[in-house]
Amino acid sequence: MAELLEYRFDPDGDTLRRYMASRYRVTFIMGPLGSGKTVASCMRVFTHMTTMTPDAEGIRRSRWVAVRNTYPDLEGTTMKDWMELFGGPELGKLNKDFPPTHHLNFDMDDGTTVKAELVFMALDRPDSVRKLRGLQATGFWLNEVKELEEDIVDMCDLRHGRYPNRKQVGDYWHGMIGDTNAPDDMHWYYRKAEIDKPEGWKFLKQPGGVIQHRTAEGMKWVENPLAENVRNLPKDYYVTGLSGKKESWIKVNLANQYGHIVDGKAIYADEYSDQLHISQYVLQPNIKHGNFYLGIDFGMTPAAVISQEIGGQLRILDELVSEGMGIRTFVRDYLKPFLADRYKDVPLESFDCCCDPSGDDPRDTEGDSPIAILQEEGFNAYAASSNKPQTRWEAVRYFLGRNVGGRPAFLLSPACDMLRKGFNGGYHLRRLQVSGAARFSEQAEKNVFSHVHDACQYMCMAAKGGYNFTSKKPDVTINGQRYTGSAGY
Numbered sequence: 001m002a003e004l005l006e007y008r009f010d011p012d013g014d015t016l017r018r019y020m021a022s023r024y025r026v027t028f029i030m031g032p033l034g035s036g037k038t039v040a041s042c043m044r045v046f047t048h049m050t051t052m053t054p055d056a057e058g059i060r061r062s063r064w065v066a067v068r069n070t071y072p073d074l075e076g077t078t079m080k081d082w083m084e085l086f087g088g089p090e091l092g093k094l095n096k097d098f099p100p101t102h103h104l105n106f107d108m109d110d111g112t113t114v115k116a117e118l119v120f121m122a123l124d125r126p127d128s129v130r131k132l133r134g135l136q137a138t139g140f141w142l143n144e145v146k147e148l149e150e151d152i153v154d155m156c157d158l159r160h161g162r163y164p165n166r167k168q169v170g171d172y173w174h175g176m177i178g179d180t181n182a183p184d185d186m187h188w189y190y191r192k193a194e195i196d197k198p199e200g201w202k203f204l205k206q207p208g209g210v211i212q213h214r215t216a217e218g219m220k221w222v223e224n225p226l227a228e229n230v231r232n233l234p235k236d237y238y239v240t241g242l243s244g245k246k247e248s249w250i251k252v253n254l255a256n257q258y259g260h261i262v263d264g265k266a267i268y269a270d271e272y273s274d275q276l277h278i279s280q281y282v283l284q285p286n287i288k289h290g291n292f293y294l295g296i297d298f299g300m301t302p303a304a305v306i307s308q309e310i311g312g313q314l315r316i317l318d319e320l321v322s323e324g325m326g327i328r329t330f331v332r333d334y335l336k337p338f339l340a341d342r343y344k345d346v347p348l349e350s351f352d353c354c355c356d357p358s359g360d361d362p363r364d365t366e367g368d369s370p371i372a373i374l375q376e377e378g379f380n381a382y383a384a385s386s387n388k389p390q391t392r393w394e395a396v397r398y399f400l401g402r403n404v405g406g407r408p409a410f411l412l413s414p415a416c417d418m419l420r421k422g423f424n425g426g427y428h429l430r431r432l433q434v435s436g437a438a439r440f441s442e443q444a445e446k447n448v449f450s451h452v453h454d455a456c457q458y459m460c461m462a463a464k465g466g467y468n469f470t471s472k473k474p475d476v477t478i479n480g481q482r483y484t485g486s487a488g489y
């Protein structure tokens with residue numbers, strides 16, 4: 001009689017467990033180096049193979065495709081990792097022809113038989129999609145998702161659930177799973193995970209192996225007590241891994257934060273960090289609480305930032321970014337309809353609306369100043385007390401560098417994508433083309449991130465002005481009723 005093999009898998013971490021249990025059509029897990037993603041992916045594929053609905057003959061048939069960007073990576077890593085776990089002769093045989101395929105064929109102790117295939121494919125260019133034609137698969141495992149083109153991933157999404165035939169086995173789960181290290185914030189993965197959030201797609205994020213800790217001397221990287229899979233790693237794996245590494249490398253590979261392509265010096269590099277300042281969930285306005293702030297930048301690219309102060313914490317809720325339009329159009333066609341919808345019942349005049357003091361652009365304003373136009377439209381708008389960059393940056397830093405009751409005083413909603421990318425380096429001082437030590441411009445570079453960041457600065461100046469931990473002021477009147485703002489923190 002054949003020997004009975006038993007597989008036991010005990011993932012070390014909540015995110016890994018959620019990855020194993022997820023039955024979304026698509027589930028991707030993003031984590032630091034060595035966090036157990038690949039082993040968990042292998043275990044999930046194997047679990048699906050052994051739990052596939054059996055056909056009338058008691059055979060559990062499935063065909064999975066393991067995808068990697070290049071053939072050397074596929075052979076040297078993906079295939080190797082899989083075969084290390086399931087490569088024993090009791091389970092099946094690896095056929096190294098093209099494409100390499102692991103044929104699994106073994107009996108289960110419930111009397112059924114598993115007949116499954118794992119096809120290994122390298123899909124490195126959009127035209128490699130052709131290789132997928134005619135392939136009928138149950139599911140896909142995308143190894144190192146960030147190395148794959150978006151078109152390839154989207155194409156794979158339309159090729160699962162085609163084998164086995166439903167007429168023979170009835171309905172069964174099918175889909176894609178994938179693991180990856182953090183990509184940069186210009187990557188399609190970031191857009192899908194953080195902005196588009198397609199229905200049926202789940203993006204899991206593991207805790208970093210290290211986290212940032214604020215000390216008197218600045219930010220320091222320390223071990224993260226929540227790090228996953230450490231039980232299976234060498235002692236002090238992540239902390240040892242810090243030594244000699246560049247900050248940008250640590251952020252991505254050890255701390256599991258999105259990377260950034262920075263050309264220059266990020267203005268808030270010393271104060272801002274996604275880990276400290278990005279909310280886990282999209283922030284919603286608390287309409288009854290009041291304390292709303294609005295910062296507006298003028299010019300032909302008007303931008304607005306809306307926040308709310310609750311318990312001493314400034315919560316950045318929304319950003320509005322425009323291109324090539326005057327302030328009147330921006331306010332009438334975009335800002336007001338947006339506020340009427342999302343901030344329903346909050347009177348316009350109750351937003352503390354701090355504006356660009358110099359943005360007087362006559363091109364679209366028919367002689368009126370932009371602030372006069374805002375007032376005409378019903379806003380309680382006024383000019384910021386200073387337009388000096390240092391003063392404006394300080395207003396933002398004031399909130400970034402402070403905690404209230406153990407929480408950051410500045411909390412950014414992940415919906416504010418342009419602000420976030422700006423904080424991470426899109427908003428920066430330009431590198432000057434001179435030899436010797438790096439030197440930078442004194443003014444922020446004007447680009448797609450700078451206008452919304454200007455608006456954020458005016459908003460912070462307003463909030464800083466009204467920032468009073470012990471204030472107890474009635475802030476907003478809704479339908480004739482007055483509501484009290486933040487009180488006594």
Ligand SMILES: Nc1ncnc2c1ncn2[C@@H]1O[C@H](COP(=O)(O)OP(=O)(O)OP(=O)(O)O)[C@@H](O)[C@H]1O
Nearest residue numbers: 010011012032033034035036037038039040232233
């Ligand atoms: N459940 C487990 N039991 C025992 N060892 C494990 C387990 N999960 C992972 N490991 C071990 O931990 C190490 C890292 O795991 P794995 O290769 O899956 O990490 P990863 O997140 O894919 O890393 P990378 O980002 O470097 O690809 C490997 O040596 C692996 O064998």
Ligand SMILES: [Mg+2]
Nearest residue numbers: 037038039179
């Ligand atoms: Mg891996």
